[in-house]
Amino acid sequence: MKHLLDIGVLTPDDLHHLMALTDHMVEVNQRPIPKVPALRGKTVVNLFFENSTRTLTSFDTAARRLSADVMNFAVSSSSVNKGESLRDTIETISAMGVDAFVVRHKSSGAPMQVTKWTNASVVNAGDGWHQHPTQALLDCYTIRTHLNRRTGFDGLHIAIVGDIKHSRVARSNVQAFTALGAHVTLVAPPTLLPPAVETWPVTVSHDLDSLIAKVDVLYLLRMQRERMVDALVPSLREYTGAYGLTPLRAARLRPHALVMHPGPMNRGVEMAVDPSELPGSMVLHQVTNGVAVRMAVLFELLGSGADLATSA
Amino acid sequence: MSADDVRRAIARISHEIVERNHGLDDVVVIGLQRGGVWIAQELAAALGRIENGRSVPVGSVDVSLYRDDVGLRPLVPGSVTTIPVHLGGKTVVLVDDVLFTGRTVRAALDALGDHGRPRAVQLAVIVDRGHRELPIRPDFVGKNLPTSRHENVTVQPNGVVLR
Numbered sequence: 001m002k003h004l005l006d007i008g009v010l011t012p013d014d015l016h017h018l019m020a021l022t023d024h025m026v027e028v029n030q031r032p033i034p035k036v037p038a039l040r041g042k043t044v045v046n047l048f049f050e051n052s053t054r055t056l057t058s059f060d061t062a063a064r065r066l067s068a069d070v071m072n073f074a075v076s077s078s079s080v081n082k083g084e085s086l087r088d089t090i091e092t093i094s095a096m097g098v099d100a101f102v103v104r105h106k107s108s109g110a111p112m113q114v115t116k117w118t119n120a121s122v123v124n125a126g127d128g129w130h131q132h133p134t135q136a137l138l139d140c141y142t143i144r145t146h147l148n149r150r151t152g153f154d155g156l157h158i159a160i161v162g163d164i165k166h167s168r169v170a171r172s173n174v175q176a177f178t179a180l181g182a183h184v185t186l187v188a189p190p191t192l193l194p195p196a197v198e199t200w201p202v203t204v205s206h207d208l209d210s211l212i213a214k215v216d217v218l219y220l221l222r223m224q225r226e227r228m229v230d231a232l233v234p235s236l237r238e239y240t241g242a243y244g245l246t247p248l249r250a251a252r253l254r255p256h257a258l259v260m261h262p263g264p265m266n267r268g269v270e271m272a273v274d275p276s277e278l279p280g281s282m283v284l285h286q287v288t289n290g291v292a293v294r295m296a297v298l299f300e301l302l303g304s305g306a307d308l309a310t311s312a
Numbered sequence: 313m314s315a316d317d318v319r320r321a322i323a324r325i326s327h328e329i330v331e332r333n334h335g336l337d338d339v340v341v342i343g344l345q346r347g348g349v350w351i352a353q354e355l356a357a358a359l360g361r362i363e364n365g366r367s368v369p370v371g372s373v374d375v376s377l378y379r380d381d382v383g384l385r386p387l388v389p390g391s392v393t394t395i396p397v398h399l400g401g402k403t404v405v406l407v408d409d410v411l412f413t414g415r416t417v418r419a420a421l422d423a424l425g426d427h428g429r430p431r432a433v434q435l436a437v438i439v440d441r442g443h444r445e446l447p448i449r450p451d452f453v454g455k456n457l458p459t460s461r462h463e464n465v466t467v468q469p470n471g472v473v474l475r
Contacts (some may be wrong), residue, residue, distance in 0.1 A: 021390030024374060027392050033426045066377075270421035289331070299377075 003122045005111050007133040008175040019141050021296035025216030029292055030214035038303045039068035042099040044070045049105045054263055056127050059102045087117050094118040099302050116176050123299040135262055136172035137291040142282050143217055146258055153182035159211055161187040161243055162270055165194045169262045191232040208243055211250045211310055220261045221269045236269050243303055244272040258282050313472035321454030325436050326358035332418050333403055335365050340402045344420055345374040345391035347409035369396040375419035400428035409467035411437040414448035439465045
């Protein structure tokens with residue numbers, strides 16, 4: 001694998017392979033000295049054109065734990081503000097000799113464009129409404145670990161609730177969850193469903209209450225406040241009433257059910273209970289697993305030698 | 313070597329380990345992923361039998377994140393490191409099936425260092441096939457087997473095969 005741009009191009013075997021690699025990285029992260037020399041001498045550039053704390057920090061930590069050198073480009077302080085194009089930025093940094101770009105951009109497809117301007121590997125860290133492949137991998141890994149589903153998600157019922165339309169997390173997760181065999185239901189008001197949702201391999205519901213006692217995983221998306229401006233939702237209070245995880249709904253979850261959220265959470269909106277009091281809350285496990293999954297991805301792209309000849 | 317030869321080699325090495333260390337105090341047996349793991353478990357069981365059923369901590373170490381030829385050999389998923397105790401002050405018996413260039417052992421020494429500072433590390437192998445590329449020597453050897461560089465040696469409970 002040279003790049004990770006789109007979770008949809010990975011086969012179930014690819015997903016299982018990356019999750020098995022993640023097991024190794026989880027073990028590294030539990031050590032007294034959580035650092036290995038696997039990517040010594042490799043340089044990873046984090047190029048974030050959109051604000052992000054957790055994803056940037058997570059990639060940064062992942063690269064350092066593999067002993068890679070890391071350059072973080074915050075766009076607010078770079079020459080992009082002087083009018084430099086994306087292409088010039090990439091070609092300039094490439095000329096310094098780097099091995100991987102981790103790119104977040106508000107435009108869908110930007111990481112794919114980047115691959116045309118550099119020989120380095122490119123990891124998509126979120127592009128527009130399109131894809132967030134490492135988020136999907138860490139969510140799959142979290143479900144695999146906590147529901148003990150090492151061989152696949154056959155028979156699992158996963159509900160993804162909230163603003164599906166504007167969510168790259170939802171797009172990537174639907175692809176990964178269904179590739180592993182899960183049944184996915186999207187739960188949202190009609191205004192927050194994507195166009196052509198009928199072509200997705202999912203069922204659609206507008207009624208969370210009829211589903212909540214049946215699902216194995218309840219995946220909540222962030223309700224972005226700016227959507228109010230577009231009048232897609234009448235009010236946050238009405239949203240919470242119909243689609244939020246309230247104490248009443250939490251009490252109806254199955255005992256083993258997991259509650260997941262990609263963060264950052266809106267407490268009192270989609271998450272109207274304290275997640276630390278939910279036994280099935282995976283919110284912090286997702287963050288922890290995110291570092292290990294990103295280590296596995298960087299190692300697969302830069303260090304595993306999986307596409308080179310093996311020698312004895 | 314036949315299955316019996318392998319079994320006898322493991323039995324002999326276990327006696328040598330007890331003799332060298334004047335017992336089993338602070339001895340931990342660590343197998344190299346993946347070929348050394350079953351041998352480490354057999355050795356630990358044999359050590360327990362010698363010293364009146366005492367249980368010897370046994371673990372495994374995956375060195376693929378430490379190799380100097382990362383990029384030449386793919387990591388085998390599923391062979392995760394398990395270190396049962398903190399290794400500070402322990403005598404670690406590192407176990408592998410075949411000793412060849414010594415590069416895997418060098419990587420394993422780096423890997424062990426991340427789990428504490430052992431008092432000593434001793435190396436046990438079933439087959440020493442020569443061709444060392446680093447100044448590394450085994451403490452306990454099942455059999456010295458002259459080989460050419462391009463031959464392939466596999467060690468299994470049912471015997472050693474040279475191809």
